[in-house]
Amino acid sequence: GENVEQHPSTLSVQEGDSAVIKCTYSDSASNYFPWYKQELGKRPQLIIDIRSNVGEKKDQRIAVTLNKTAKHFSLHITETQPEDSAVYFCAPNGNQFYFGTGTSLTVIP
Amino acid sequence: EPEVTQTPSHQVTQMGQEVILRCVPISNHLYFYWYRQILGQKVEFLVSFYNNEISEKSEIFDDQFSVERPDGSNFTLKIRSTKLEDSAMYFCASSEALRGYEQYFGPGTRLTVT
Numbered sequence: 001g002e003n004v005e006q007h008p009s010t011l012s013v014q015e016g017d018s019a020v021i022k023c024t025y026s027d028s029a030s031n032y033f034p035w036y037k038q039e040l041g042k043r044p045q046l047i048i049d050i051r052s053n054v055g056e057k058k059d060q061r062i063a064v065t066l067n068k069t070a071k072h073f074s075l076h077i078t079e080t081q082p083e084d085s086a087v088y089f090c091a092p093n094g095n096q097f098y099f100g101t102g103t104s105l106t107v108i109p
Numbered sequence: 110e111p112e113v114t115q116t117p118s119h120q121v122t123q124m125g126q127e128v129i130l131r132c133v134p135i136s137n138h139l140y141f142y143w144y145r146q147i148l149g150q151k152v153e154f155l156v157s158f159y160n161n162e163i164s165e166k167s168e169i170f171d172d173q174f175s176v177e178r179p180d181g182s183n184f185t186l187k188i189r190s191t192k193l194e195d196s197a198m199y200f201c202a203s204s205e206a207l208r209g210y211e212q213y214f215g216p217g218t219r220l221t222v223t
Contacts, residue, residue, distance in 0.1 A: 032209040036152075043200060043214040044152060051209060089152060093208050096165055097142065099152040 002027045006090055006100040013080050014108050021103045023090030024072040030094035033066055033073045038102075039086045047088075048075070080107045111135045113215035115201050121221045122191055130186045130218045132201030141184045142202040142212060143176065145169070152200065157207065158184065164207060191222045 003026040013019050023033075034049035050057045050064045050073065057064050061080075066073040073092070077084055085107045090100040114133045122128050134141050143155040157164040158176055173189045184203075188195055198219050202212040 034211065038152075043216050045214070046211045049211065091152075096167065097144075097154040097157065097212075099144075099154070102151050 002092075002094060002096055002098040004090065004092060004098045004100045006088075006103050008103060009101065010104045010106075012106045012108060015080060015082060017080055019075075019077045019080055019084070019105055019107075021075045021088055021090075021105070022072055023074065023092065023100050025090075025092040025094070025098075026071065027092065027094030027096075027098075028071070030071075030092040032093035033064065034091050034093070035064060035075045036089045036091060036099075037086045038089060044089060044099075077105075080105075082107050082109050113201055113203055113213050115199075115215035115218050117218060118216065119219045119221070121223065124193060124222055125190050128188050128191055128220065130188075130199050130201075130220070132184045132186075132215055133182050134184055134201065134203030135213055136182070138203035138205055138213070140164070140204045140207050140210075141176075141178070142204075143186045144200045144202065144214075145197040146200065146217075147197045155186070159207065188220075191220075193222050196220055196222045 031052040036044035037047045038044045048064045061078045063076040088103045116131045141158045146152045154167050155170045156166040175187045177185050198217045200217045201215040204210045204212045
């Protein structure tokens, strides 16, 4: 089956610093690459996504970069704020629907 | 903005009992999903559903699980004989298409098997 890994598993940053989370996958059929944010006790919510014909996409403080050859994509958050603290999951959309292992981000005020 | 809804928010059941978890997907969506999340772990895909039949299912979705769209709005997950390890948060999701489209998640049903 699909192997989806995220690194790091936990990340602590000072408020205002940047955070980068990497997702690696194995299914070469994947063509849609979303990132979800899940706050404690809440549902996963899409924060940004990218499709395989685009290498980078940015939405204000959040960006996603894709390297389809190397089979990885990354979430970049700049100027982090305490409300960015959550668990982030990648979920590359290939032949099945696998979520990554999750990254717990803590932004320290 | 339309949302996926789920009922109940919390279900407690005894081992061996049957449970039915209910979901109302977004009305113009055609694809429906069930996921589960054991506390502190990742989200795991169970099944996708389209046109009144299962599109795909994972290894977790064995014979004790079934899904149904009994009417034009509800989408249900039935667990026939619950086990302790079925305790988890179950999320329903829906999307406009199967791949390449955002999945909208419901708030989840916390299932506790005692």
